Amino acid sequence: MHALPRILTMTAAAVLAAGGWMLAQPQTSASGTPAAAAAGPAKVSAPPGPGYYTEAQAARGKVKFEKECSDCHSVDPKKPPRVSYGGNLSSGFRSLKEARYNNHSRYPSVYYYWRRMESEPGDNIDRVSPKDKLDVLTYLLKENGFPPGPKELVIDENAMKGMYLDAGPGFEWLFNGRDLSGWGFLAGHNCEPKPQGCGETNPYPEVTVKNGEMLVAGKHHTLAYTERKFKNYTLQLEQRFNKRWDDNPDLFPVNAGVMVFMSNIRHWPDKYALVDGRWYDFMHIQSPGLNWKNTYDDDVRRRALRGPNEWQDIEIVAKNGGLKAYLNGLLISTVEEGQITEPSRLGFQLQVVETHIRHIRIKVDD
Numbered sequence: 001m002h003a004l005p006r007i008l009t010m011t012a013a014a015v016l017a018a019g020g021w022m023l024a025q026p027q028t029s030a031s032g033t034p035a036a037a038a039a040g041p042a043k044v045s046a047p048p049g050p051g052y053y054t055e056a057q058a059a060r061g062k063v064k065f066e067k068e069c070s071d072c073h074s075v076d077p078k079k080p081p082r083v084s085y086g087g088n089l090s091s092g093f094r095s096l097k098e099a100r101y102n103n104h105s106r107y108p109s110v111y112y113y114w115r116r117m118e119s120e121p122g123d124n125i126d127r128v129s130p131k132d133k134l135d136v137l138t139y140l141l142k143e144n145g146f147p148p149g150p151k152e153l154v155i156d157e158n159a160m161k162g163m164y165l166d167a168g169p170g171f172e173w174l175f176n177g178r179d180l181s182g183w184g185f186l187a188g189h190n191c192e193p194k195p196q197g198c199g200e201t202n203p204y205p206e207v208t209v210k211n212g213e214m215l216v217a218g219k220h221h222t223l224a225y226t227e228r229k230f231k232n233y234t235l236q237l238e239q240r241f242n243k244r245w246d247d248n249p250d251l252f253p254v255n256a257g258v259m260v261f262m263s264n265i266r267h268w269p270d271k272y273a274l275v276d277g278r279w280y281d282f283m284h285i286q287s288p289g290l291n292w293k294n295t296y297d298d299d300v301r302r303r304a305l306r307g308p309n310e311w312q313d314i315e316i317v318a319k320n321g322g323l324k325a326y327l328n329g330l331l332i333s334t335v336e337e338g339q340i341t342e343p344s345r346l347g348f349q350l351q352v353v354e355t356h357i358r359h360i361r362i363k364v365d366d
Contacts, residue, residue, distance in 0.1 A: 051149030052163050053138035061139030064132045075143050102313050102329035105168045108359045109212055111160035161212035167361040175360040177212040186223040192266045216355040223267045225347030232365040235316045242354040245308045252279040252308045256355055259347040275325050283325045283332035292339040304330040
């Protein structure tokens with residue numbers, strides 16, 4: 001492949017610093033930007049579980065990489081390629097976890113990695129077969145620090161969407177893309193969980209996992225919440241609604257929200273704070289019973305919102321007892337510092353319409 005995508009064009013240090021799943025968290029600077037890659041395998045973070053490829057497949061990929069790709073790409077800084085589209089490969093190339101847009105990862109799962117491979121090699125994308133490209137991809141996963149597993153990677157794009165990669169510098173996954181581990185669920189208006197209360201705690205069939213997404217049917221009002229509590233953090237996720245709508249987008253009849261404070265596990269809690277998911281009030285931080293001092297810019301909301309059924313990038317930053325809520329990279333709502341005095345579970349208030357949520361990750365700053 002004479003022109004693997006720029007994200008895959010890396011020195012050995014950068015390749016080894018890119019996303020995979022090991023045991024420790026990646027290092028970041030005080031500003032939250034990626035720290036310089038250290039020598040040797042980097043500490044990376046992704047969901048636990050079996051690897052996505054076999055050793056034999058990666059070995060085939062290594063042979064294909066050296067034959068088809070090494071004219072333009074190298075994974076060894078001591079052996080630069082004969083031709084380079086990016087200058088000196090010892091500097092200037094971002095690792096997988098450094099490839100960001102709006103502070104989100106550009107390659108959150110194998111699916112996105114694979115789709116980039118489709119455009120290679122640059123001289124003739126049909127010169128290398130899809131099977132050989134897939135083997136090259138597994139070799140690069142191995143060089144990125146991802147361990148092998150019992151089964152070969154196959155071209156199944158829906159399955160690839162659930163094969164999460166590294167969550168990004170300092171981040172960890174709150175949802176692994178394959179099951180609902182680490183999450184609690186509650187359905188039943190003003191109910192606490194059974195057996196003490198009247199609330200149903202089985203997520204199925206209302207909430208399922210499909211193609212790397214937490215899929216909410218929208219038939220029953222449901223509270224989803226983390227088993228862990230958090231106080232200072234950056235929460236990122238992508239969300240979209242699935243409802244046919246060809247009318248005024250301001251009147252899009254949907255409802256949901258990100259819970260950022262819950263005094264107790266109940267639907268609804270005694271006191272709570274919600275980053276609103278109603279379309280006309282999207283990202284407005286509401287705090288019934290808490291009366292947090294906040295601001296909200298509806299004009300920015302209107303500019304930031306994508307189409308009614310498109311993916312929305314949501315980021316919520318909690319720091320020093322305050323909150324900032326961003327939509328597609330723009331600040332929409334804030335809570336003054338000093339308002340939040342204790343950690344809380346996080347979650348989602350889900351109702352009315354089919355909702356898709358994916359790539360839920362958090363960077364803990366406590």
